[in-house]
Amino acid sequence: ADDSYNRWRVVPPAVLTHLSIGSVYSWSLFNQPLSQCIGVLSPSSGDWDMSSVVPIFSTAICAAGLTAALAGPVTERYGPRASVFAAGLCWGGGLALSALGVEMHSLPLVYLGYGVLGGIGAGLAYAPPVATLMRWFPDRKGLASGMAIGGFGAGAMVAAPVIKYVMEMNFTAPTFLGPEAETVYRNGRLEDVSSGLEVVTATCKEISSLGLPFSLEEGAYLAGTGNNGAAAAMLSLGVAYTGLMCLASLGYRVPRDGWVPEGYTPPDNTTSSSGSAPVSSSSLILPSNTYVSLESATRTPQFAQIWTALFLNTTAGIAVLGVAKTLMSDVFGSTMPTLVDASFCGAYVAALSAANGLGRLGWATISDKIGRKSTYTLYFALGIPLYLSVPYAAHMAGVGAGMVPLTLFTASTVTIISMYGGGFSVAPAYLSDLFGSKEVGPIYGRLLTAWSAAGLVGPTLLSQLRKMSEEDTIKVLASNVDPDVFRSKFSLPVEHLQELIDSKAVTIAKLLPLAPEGTIDPTPFLYDSTMATMSGMLALGLISNMSVSPVDPKLHITLPINPTTPPVMRS
Secondary structure: OOOOOOHHHHHHHHHHHHHHHHHHHHOHHHHHHHOOOOOOOOOOOOOOOHHHHHHHHHHHHHHHHHHHHHOHHHHHHHHHHHHHHHHHHHHHHHHHHHHHHHHHOOHHHHHHHHHHHHHHHHHHHHHHHHHHHHHHOOOOHHHHHHHHHHHHHHHHHHHHHHHHHHHHHOOEOOOEEEOOOOEEEEOOEEEEOOOOOEEEEEOHHHHHOOOOOOOOOOEEEEOOOOEOOHHHHHHHHHHHHHHHHHHHHOOOOOOOOOOOOOOOOOOOOOOOOOOOOOOOOOOOOOOOOEEOOHHHHOOOHHHHHHHHHHHHHHHHHHHHHHOHHHHHHHHHOOOOOOOOOHHHHHHHHHHHHHHHHHHHHHHHHHHHHHOHHHHHHHHHHHHHHHHHHHHHHHHHHHOOOOHHHHHHHHHHHHHHHHHHHHHHHHHHHHHHHHHOOOOHHHHHHHHOHHHHHHHHHHHHHHHHHHHHHHHHHHHHHHHOOOHHHHHHHHOOOHHHHHHHHHOOOOOHHHHHHHOOOOOOOOHHHOOHHHHHHHHHHHHHHHHHHHOOOOOOHHHOEEOOOOOOOOOEEOO
């Protein structure tokens, strides 16, 4: 672009791009619908397990991070326009393909669409807007990365109400058989005696958790006769995001090498980034005319330390984001059912998205004042007690402590997600300080493999730990239920409990009414071990970040003032 080009004109396309791919963080709104596509109101035997659905999000994050890492040099070569245009086709196409998978009830197709193709689209579009803005704003690196990546964090806030609206508009209730139906357990499922079709029994809690704008009766419903609208929501998002991202791609421009805004004096070997104070020999910030090459940077201990810190911070945060709606419903849905319904949970997901977006902008701006390393230190030092406060709030909720545990839980998780988002927005500036801005885009792409790894570990770890806790809890509850009552309710003796758990015929919600009077709903306590694990991860992240030191000067390459002169490698 011409030197007189208004750099602020590049901001809207960058934010719009990240708002589009940032809708990946609204995935938790699909967890429950996809785990009961056939049953609609309650899981049927043919529905996918939650532990099979949650990793779709993990797959998308993994594909995005790997794509950003591997395609970094390619996106740098072809520029942001081509990269974002191709990303729009992949991201929107992936959503459309996953909608087809839901409609056909093909889990591999959903993984291929949302997880692989959609993830590739998110990865292609992630780094180019950030690198472009940082080249336009060398004087405000934290703000530049925060503006773009803040859009990514806020993506779910925009997508959440759209998803809810489209799903409600396309919802069809399954056929109602009555408050009670004559059923028999055979072929691994509950069947209607007269028709032989599968039956699901929906409780008041399960129906209210859907947040429907109309009421349905508790009782027996025929599986496979309704539609929860999940496929329609995915298709609508796919069409919309394809158009938005292709349109945004047209607005990108890049400055020439060495361009600086009028009035800004780049730091040199003797001045700080503000151009006023001397730079000490221990400073993490490189002069603007110095950089470290991609291959050299990724082999340094500093890169490994920041990778580890980002991986651990992201693993902990993404575990919460991936199951946010389910987490809120599990902890408070039974103790505060009139308040914490599906609409409240949707608003909670939107609040986390807002915290994700605002945290990216806010923490990036703070890092311009206190430094990147200090900002990361705050993430870990504050995050450890905040994660430990989540099970504390859950136990308070279990004994009915009013609004206090809900307030504590919400405040803690919102702050956690703001720091999760901040980890991404501060990372490009952190890398630019250490390795220079010349190749920060591809270097940041390599760093995003930490995002890929965290996307696999975080939600998968949480869902597996939750599944183990749930099964153990069901077995404890079942042991306290009268055997005759159990057989009458589920058509099989308690000795067949594992078989009934596997077919989803027995759940905590269906066992609790049969338990002795005064039994506390154990659902809020299913995440205790997970949150303790996350706190331990943050402690390791704190150690890794504190170990970051300046890069060896032998790796520095000095850019020439004359563009025709080749760069000089320091000896």
